[in-house]
Amino acid sequence: MKPASQDPAPATAKPLGPTVVALGAVSLLTDLSSEMIYPLLPVFLVSLGAGGAYVGLVEGVAETTAAFLKLASGQVADRLPRKKGLVLLGYGLSSAARPLVSLALVPWHVLTIRFTDRVGKGIRSSPRDALIAQVTPADRLGKAYGFHRAMDHAGALVGPLVALALLGIGLGTRTVFALAAIPAAAAMLMIVFGVKEPRAPVLAERARVGGKAPLPPLIKRYLALVALFTLSSSSDAFLLLRAADLGVPVSLVPLLWALFHAVKSSLATPMGAQSDRLGRKRVIVTGWIVHALAYLGFAVAHAEWHAWALFVLYGAYYALTEGAQKALVADLAPEEQRGRSFGFFHFVVGICALPASLGFGLIWEGLGHGAAFGVASALALVAALGMGLGMPRGGVKTGS
Numbered sequence: 267m268k269p270a271s272q273d274p275a276p277a278t279a280k281p282l283g284p285t286v287v288a289l290g291a292v293s294l295l296t297d298l299s300s301e302m303i304y305p306l307l308p309v310f311l312v313s314l315g316a317g318g319a320y321v322g323l324v325e326g327v328a329e330t331t332a333a334f335l336k337l338a339s340g341q342v343a344d345r346l347p348r349k350k351g352l353v354l355l356g357y358g359l360s361s362a363a364r365p366l367v368s369l370a371l372v373p374w375h376v377l378t379i380r381f382t383d384r385v386g387k388g389i390r391s392s393p394r395d396a397l398i399a400q401v402t403p404a405d406r407l408g409k410a411y412g413f414h415r416a417m418d419h420a421g422a423l424v425g426p427l428v429a430l431a432l433l434g435i436g437l438g439t440r441t442v443f444a445l446a447a448i449p450a451a452a453a454m455l456m457i458v459f460g461v462k463e464p465r466a467p468v469l470a471e472r473a474r475v476g477g478k479a480p481l482p483p484l485i486k487r488y489l490a491l492v493a494l495f496t497l498s499s500s501s502d503a504f505l506l507l508r509a510a511d512l513g514v515p516v517s518l519v520p521l522l523w524a525l526f527h528a529v530k531s532s533l534a535t536p537m538g539a540q541s542d543r544l545g546r547k548r549v550i551v552t553g554w555i556v557h558a559l560a561y562l563g564f565a566v567a568h569a570e571w572h573a574w575a576l577f578v579l580y581g582a583y584y585a586l587t588e589g590a591q592k593a594l595v596a597d598l599a600p601e602e603q604r605g606r607s608f609g610f611f612h613f614v615v616g617i618c619a620l621p622a623s624l625g626f627g628l629i630w631e632g633l634g635h636g637a638a639f640g641v642a643s644a645l646a647l648v649a650a651l652g653m654g655l656g657m658p659r660g661g662v663k664t665g666s
Contacts, residue, residue: 285401286410288460289353289394290417295453296357297418300383301425302432302446303367306439307376314373331381333616335388340609343393344602350463353397356390357457359383361450368443391612396605397463399596405542407596408549412538412589419531419584423524430520485598485607487656489614492591495554495649496618498561498642500626505564505580508635513570522577529581530588537582538589546594547657553586554650558643565639 339356343349363382370376395411402410432442480486506519514522541549560580567576592611599607630638 280406282406282410282413283401284460285462286398286413288456288462289398290414291460292357292453292456293414294417294421294424295449295456296360297421298425298428299361299364299421299446299448299450299453301422302429302449303364303443305426306429306442307367307380310367310370310439310443311373311376314370314376329384329616329619332384332388332391333613335385336391336612336616337609339389340392340396340605340607340612343396343605347465348463349393349397349400349605350457350461352393353390353461354454354457356386356388356393357453359386359389361386361447361454364450365444365447368440392605392608395592395595395608395612397461399604400601401463404597406539407593408541408546408589409535409539410589411592411596412534412536412541412585415538415584415588416531416534419527419534423527423531426520427524479603481603481607481610482598482600484657485595485610488594488598489610491649491652491656492611493614493618494652495557495646496615497622497625498645498649499557499619499622500638500642501619501623504623504626504630504638505577508564508567508639509573509577511635512567512573514573522574525574526577526581529578530584533582533585534589537585538593541590541593546590546597547653549590550587550594551650551654553583553590554646554653556580556583556586558646558650561639561643561646565636565643 339352343352346352360383363379363386366379367376370379398410398414399407429442432445433439437445481489506523509519509522510516537549537553556579560576560583563572563576563579567573592608595607595611596604626638626642629641
């Protein structure tokens with residue numbers, strides 16, 4: 267028998283490739299830049315004369331635009347021998363537009379800038395996810411996507427803290443917005459010099475010839491289950507509202523939000539790696555059940571400490587699912603259809619998010635928070651059951 271010291275390291279223990287690490291750093295820097303601005307944006311819009319409806323319009327237009335562009339950019343990415351150009355264009359648009367909020371004088375300026383920012387996100391997301399799949403061995407895909415999400419959440423954690431520190435030393439809101447250009451510029455340099463992509467002309471030709479071929483039935487089934495589950499997941503703003511109902515002081519809400527992002531960031535990589543070892547389906551079903559339990563907890567909670575515990579549990583749901591769900595897309599999609607498949611995945615999540623939050627809000631207003639969280643919890647359990655019964659084990663586990 268070979269000595270244990272000579273056994274090869276498990277796939278999940280092997281390091282990620284330099285391009286995956288670079289894209290993770292890009293995500294951290296980009297989210298740091300974005301989150302220096304985003305939490306301050308609603309109040310800034312009101313200071314320019316916008317009302318609550320206009321704030322909702324800005325976000326609704328931005329996110330809907332991003333959803334459609336993710337679908338289109340994924341199809342374009344499959345037909346190109348390299349995807350880095352689309353990734354650079356998408357991040358470049360966002361990085362150039364975002365700090366211009368510091369110059370906004372009227373609400374429509376902010377709408378235009380936010381729209382451009384989301385256009386950039388729509389262009390880059392699907393090609394980036396397809397690129398990660400292209401440069402990562404199949405037995406490390408969960409870890410790679412988990413790492414990318416971990417870096418994204420780390421940026422979301424650090425960004426508001428940087429903004430708070432800058433405001434604390436006496437800088438104005440517009441100055442903070444302008445300084446967000448620094449991490450954005452660093453992200454662009456990381457793409458240019460850190461992201462290396464192999465040329466894939468054969469895949470591009472196969473995608474051009476068969477680009478109109480339908481997606482495999484198993485991906486369609488998976489996307490239908492993702493759509494069902496997304497309908498059970500409301501905006502996180504409702505969770506913050508529920509936390510306030512449970513007695514969390516307004517002064518501690520930023521700390522609660524930081525804890526939430528810290529849990530997601532610290533657990534995303536190891537949980538993604540678990541999907542490489544245990545199988546995508548098992549990890550995703552577990553995550554969806556955790557989501558259902560967290561929502562059920564929010565329905566029946568009655569003390570302030572319950573809010574803190576439930577936000578930790580809900581952060582664990584994100585960590586369990588974000589990497590595994592993307593890795594499953596890469597597992598199921600033919601190589602020449604990966605960009606397109608990621609485009610449909612992002613599109614389904616983006617489009618279903620609006621009716622999910624709208625329906626949740628209507629139930630909350632009509633029947634109370636308990637009913638809203640209870641219905642969403644039940645819907646998540648139905649989706650988890652569908653995932654468990656409807657997706658074959660062999661189609662969702664690396665190497666099976």
